[in-house]
Amino acid sequence: MTDLSPVLDRLDASLDESLERLFTLLRIQSISTDPAYADECRKAAGWLVDDLRSIGFEASVRDTPGHPMVVAHHDGEGPHVLFYGHYDVQPVDPLDLWEDAPFAPSLKEVGPDRKIIVGRGSSDDKGQLMTFVEACRAYKAVHGKLPCKISILFEGEEESGSPSLKPFLKENAEELKADFALVCDTAMWDRDTPAICVGLRGLVGEEIMVKAADRDLHSGFFGGAAANPIRILARILSDMHDENGAVTIPGFYEGVEETPPEILKSWEALGQGAKEMLGPIGLSQLSGEKGRSALELVWARPTAEFNGISGGYTGEGFKTVIAAQAFAKVSFRLVHRQDPDKIRTAFRDFVKARVPADCSVEFHPHGGSPAIQLSYDSPLVTTAQAALTEEWSKPALSIAMGGSIPIVGDFQSLLGMDSLLVGFGLSDDRIHSPNEKYELSSFHKGQRSWARILDALTKNPPRG
C-alpha cells in the first residue's frame, strides 16, 4: 500500500506545471463537428498519447472512421479501472461574444481567492480529463507506480454524437473491459459541494402517425362524419396521464423502485424546489406525479413527454380541412429496471387500442436505452463519496440526472461495467457557449479528488 499524502503534496506543488499542460491542450482547436478541424482533433489525440507515454502508459492513437480514439494502459495491482473523457470540443460561434480568443486560454482572477481557466474545452472536457491524468502523474512521480491497474479511453467525437464509439467498444471489448469505469464529464452540485451522479434516466423515443381518410377533407362536407386524426391523436396523448400526473400505460411502472428516504431527504435539503427549478423558466407548478419533489421528478421518476406534434393546416389564417393524417413524437424517460423494449411495446398496444378500426397508425422508433442506476449504498459509490467528502470538507452528494450519457449505457451493455460519474464542472461553466470556463479550484481539487478516490478504491476495492 502506498501513502496518499505525498501525492497530494505533489499535486499542490505542481499546479502551475499542470496548468501549463492543460493550456497546451486547450490551444489545440479540436472541434469535432467541423471536418475542417480534423487535423486538430488528430493533433489533440497525439498530444495526449505523448503525455500519457511520459507517465509510463502504453498509449496509442487508434483510428476510427471518424476522429481517432486514444487508448492507454498502465499495469498495477488491485482493481482495474477504465477512465473515460473526451478531447473534442464544441464549435465556438458566435465568435464575437468571446471576450478572448476561444483557443487562447488564460487564468483570470474573478474574486477573492477565486480564479478561473477560460477557453473552449476548459470544462467540457479537457480540463476535467486532465484532472485524472495529473493525479496519475503525481502518483507515478511519488511512488514510481500507479495505485491500481488503469486503462484510459479518450474519445474525439463526443460533441458530434459519438458515431464510432459503439463499434470501437465492440471491436475492442476484451481490451477495454475493466472492473468498473470512471467517467469525468459531469458537474458538482455547487462550487463547494462535490457530487456523484448515481442515476441517469434512460430514453425511449417513438413517432406515431395516425392515418384516417385517404386524402384531406373539407370539414363542411365531412365534419361530424369522417374520422379526424388530430382528434384521435389528442385522445391518445391525453389518455397517457391520469389526473395525478402518473403515466397510465399498463405495466409502465414495472421495475420502478422508490428512492431511499434518506436520499430523498438529502435532495430536499438542497433547496431546489418547484420555485427554484421552475422560476427561472417562467413556471411555478410541478406537472409530474403529485406528491413528489421537483428533484425526485427529474432525477428518479419515469415520464412520458410529447416532444412534437403536427397535423392539418398550420399556416397563417384558417383552412376548414380535416387532415388525412397527424403525427406526434413521444418519448419516455426511464428509471431503474424499466425495460425499453417492454415500454415501447406497451405504448404501441396502448395506442393501437385507441385507433378506430377504419383508421391506422404507423410507428417509427427513435432509439431506446435503459436507465443507469447504481445502488446508493454500493461500495463503489460510498467509497468514492467518502474520498470526495474528505477532499472538499463537505459531504459529497449522491445525485442523479434527468438526461442520459450514452457512454455509460454503452459501458454497461457492451462491456458489462458500472460507471462512477464524478465531475468538477459547474452549471455556470458556459459549456457549449462563448467564454467557457473551469474553476481553478475544480482543476486543482479535482486532481486531488481523483488521487483520493484511486487510493480509496485500491485500499477498499469494490470488486474482485
Add this chain to the structure above:
Amino acid sequence: MTDLSPVLDRLDASLDESLERLFTLLRIQSISTDPAYADECRKAAGWLVDDLRSIGFEASVRDTPGHPMVVAHHDGEGPHVLFYGHYDVQPVDPLDLWEDAPFAPSLKEVGPDRKIIVGRGSSDDKGQLMTFVEACRAYKAVHGKLPCKISILFEGEEESGSPSLKPFLKENAEELKADFALVCDTAMWDRDTPAICVGLRGLVGEEIMVKAADRDLHSGFFGGAAANPIRILARILSDMHDENGAVTIPGFYEGVEETPPEILKSWEALGQGAKEMLGPIGLSQLSGEKGRSALELVWARPTAEFNGISGGYTGEGFKTVIAAQAFAKVSFRLVHRQDPDKIRTAFRDFVKARVPADCSVEFHPHGGSPAIQLSYDSPLVTTAQAALTEEWSKPALSIAMGGSIPIVGDFQSLLGMDSLLVGFGLSDDRIHSPNEKYELSSFHKGQRSWARILDALTKNPPRG
C-alpha cells in the same frame, strides 16, 4: 294573374337562342382571382347589364374596390324577390387537362337524350344564373310584364372571397332589401331529382395557443417537472368530445333542434349511409354523435373539428425538447339557433379551465357565422318544392349542406332576408376543375323551374 303554360312553351321554343346567349357570356374570360382579367370581368358585367336592359330591367354596372356588381330592378306586383348569382369564374389551370379551350363553349352529346354544355363557368355560375334570366325573358315576352317585383344582384368576386360584398350590401341595403332572396349556386341531388337547400351550417373558427415555459426546454432536465404545452393542448382537445362523439362544451347544444322525423326519413331513403359517404375516402365508420345517420351528421348536427395542430419539434428524427408553446386551429360547424358568439365564449371558458395557473393561452378568432335554417314547412320552401316537383316529375328534396354559403348569411344578417337556395348543378359538374360542364337538361328545365317557382310564389306569396 298570368298564365304559366305559354311561358313554359316559350322557354322550350327559345332554347337554342338562350344557349347562344349563354355561350356569348361563357366566352368572356371573367376570372376574378387574376388581375390580368379585370377587363374581362367588367365586360361580363356590361354584357349582363345590356341583356337585362333588353328585358326591361333598369340595370347598371356598379363599381366596387374590386370587380363591379350588376344591379337590376324590374317593377311588378306581388312579392319582391332578389335573385343572386355570380358572373366570375375560377381560373382554368391546369390548361392541358382541358379537352377544348375553356372559354370556347360547346354543346356535346354524351349519351342517348343527354347533352352537356362544356366550358368554364357553365355550371358555376353563369349557366345557373342565366336559367333565371331566361325565365324572366320568356315571362316578359309572353305577358309583357314579370310575375312579381324582381331585383337582381350579380357579383364578380365570388371565386375570390367576395371582399366587396358586405360593404356593398351595407351601403345599398335599402335598394337591395326584398321580401326574400333566390340564390342559384347549388346542386340537385342527382340528374333527375331536384333539391332545395334548406339548411347551411354556420362556422366558428378559433386558434388557440398554449404557452408554458418562456423557452424550449431539454426534456432530460425538465421532463416530469415542467408543464408541456402539447400535453395541455391534447387534454383540452380530447376533453371536447365524450365517448359518444358528442361535444362536451357546456351550452354547446343550446338552440339545436331535432330534424323533423319525416325529413330524416326522406334523407334515409337517399341511400347515402356511412358506407356510401365514407367508402370513397377510405373510411367506413361514422365518427360523430352515435345513433345519427351520415347525412344527419353533416347536414343537421353541429360539430367541433380540429383543423390543424403544431408544437415542438416536427422535423426529421427526434429532439428531446419540451416546447414553450403549441397551438391548434379549432372550428365549429353550427346549426339552427346556435349563437356563434356564445359558442366562442363557451369554448374559451372551456379551454381556460384546462390551462394550469402558471401557463397561459391566447385566442385568435377566425370568423364566425350562424347557421342558416329555413323551417322545412315554411311556405317559401313548400311552395318552391311543389313547383320543382311538378317540373321534374319527381318529389323535390329538402336537403341541407354541411358547409356555408356566405352570401346567404349576409342576406340574413345585413338585409334581414331569408334565401331560397335552388340550383341545378350536379356533383359531377367539375366546377373549379378542367372540363367544367352543365347538363343541358339543367339549363332547360332550370329555366322552366324558375318560371314555375316565380309563378307559384306570386300566386301564394309567402310574405306580405
